[in-house]
Amino acid sequence: MKAILFQKHAGPASFIETDRPDPLPDPRDLLVRVEAVSINPVDTKVRSGSVAVPQEVDALGWDAAGTVVACGTETSLFRAADRVFYAGTFTRPGANAELHLVDERMVGMMPATLSFAEAAALPLTSLTAWQLLFDRLGVAPGKPAEAPSLLVVGGAGGVGSILIQLARRLTGLTVIATASRPESRKWCLEMGAHHVIDHSQPMPSQVAALGAAPVSYVASLTHTARHMPALVEIVAPHGKIGVIDDHDTLDAAPLKAKSVSLHWEMVFTRALFGTPDLIGQHRILNEIAALVDAGVLRSTMTRRLFPFDAETLKEAHRLVESGSEVGKVVMSRHPTSFE
Numbered sequence: 001m002k003a004i005l006f007q008k009h010a011g012p013a014s015f016i017e018t019d020r021p022d023p024l025p026d027p028r029d030l031l032v033r034v035e036a037v038s039i040n041p042v043d044t045k046v047r048s049g050s051v052a053v054p055q056e057v058d059a060l061g062w063d064a065a066g067t068v069v070a071c072g073t074e075t076s077l078f079r080a081a082d083r084v085f086y087a088g089t090f091t092r093p094g095a096n097a098e099l100h101l102v103d104e105r106m107v108g109m110m111p112a113t114l115s116f117a118e119a120a121a122l123p124l125t126s127l128t129a130w131q132l133l134f135d136r137l138g139v140a141p142g143k144p145a146e147a148p149s150l151l152v153v154g155g156a157g158g159v160g161s162i163l164i165q166l167a168r169r170l171t172g173l174t175v176i177a178t179a180s181r182p183e184s185r186k187w188c189l190e191m192g193a194h195h196v197i198d199h200s201q202p203m204p205s206q207v208a209a210l211g212a213a214p215v216s217y218v219a220s221l222t223h224t225a226r227h228m229p230a231l232v233e234i235v236a237p238h239g240k241i242g243v244i245d246d247h248d249t250l251d252a253a254p255l256k257a258k259s260v261s262l263h264w265e266m267v268f269t270r271a272l273f274g275t276p277d278l279i280g281q282h283r284i285l286n287e288i289a290a291l292v293d294a295g296v297l298r299s300t301m302t303r304r305l306f307p308f309d310a311e312t313l314k315e316a317h318r319l320v321e322s323g324s325e326v327g328k329v330v331m332s333r334h335p336t337s338f339e
Helices: 039-049 116-121 123-138 158-170 182-191 203-210 224-234 268-273 280-293 310-322
Strands: 002-005 016-019 030-038 064-071 083-086 097-102 107-108 151-152 172-179 196-197 215-220 240-243 261-264 303-306 328-332
Touching: 030 083, 030 116, 030 310, 039 064, 064 097, 064 116, 083 116, 083 280, 107 280, 116 123, 116 303, 123 158, 123 240, 123 261, 123 280, 151 158, 151 224, 158 182, 172 203, 182 196, 182 261, 196 203, 203 224, 215 224, 268 280, 303 310, 310 328
Parallel strands: 151 172, 151 215, 172 196, 215 240, 240 261, 303 328
Antiparallel strands: 002 016, 030 064, 030 097, 030 328, 064 083, 083 107
16 A cells, blocks of 8 residues: 655655555454545644654554445444544554554544545544533533533634534534634634634633623633633633643643633543543544534535645645644545545
């Protein structure tokens, strides 16, 4: 098979294509023919060396959609020819290859209404957003009359795009997103945000001017350390702040006066530690697929790149690192949505 490898601690020009033997599935593995991958900030961070992975991980790609071609001896959830989507794990090479191995407990049946490229935009961000909203922040699905507000810092990114949709469609929360550019503001509103404020300007006064319900939940998806003083001021007493971005240190002491709790969400935790609830990822992805097929959620793919090769991957990384993209950048083997 062909694989696109990367050199650690290097720029986007570090990708090379190579041939290697087709991988063989372990008992719980699926062997997937990869049709599309989406590029996340974590891909660029691993490539640049700011996020460490095991030495044997020489291919990136932790968001994929494709077709099952073989199943391990102990699998039971899928069979050959199933169309699937999933986020992988740091402990194994990524999906920037023709064929890829993944534990079936981390895989969902792909939405029937989406193309491979549209589906590849969803797994990692959907898992992150779902776990952050429902597991870490403890929001219960449903629409109570007196629901508080949720502030989503960085609403136009991949996770924010899904989180806004989940909160707007499945809960009664008032969704306040942040965005600093006209195009990202427009995107947040399209995803379902009730209000959009500018995180490049003082946020507490903007939130107060909305006259919305108290902000009991904050999902801080980017530049948390920079925004923390404002978030401390905004969040209501006994509120919760959820964080996904990387920090050498993060001072939580200012949260004490309001008895505000801080919650980390790391999408790879189940796979990294082999937790007993690993199959939770399978269940969440199947739920996401059902919501997409029901018209409740939509794909967040905003740019499809073709063909599936090293040069295209270089351009995808450049776009993601530019910080100017909304939604998700996808690399596909197919030039159109007719797959």
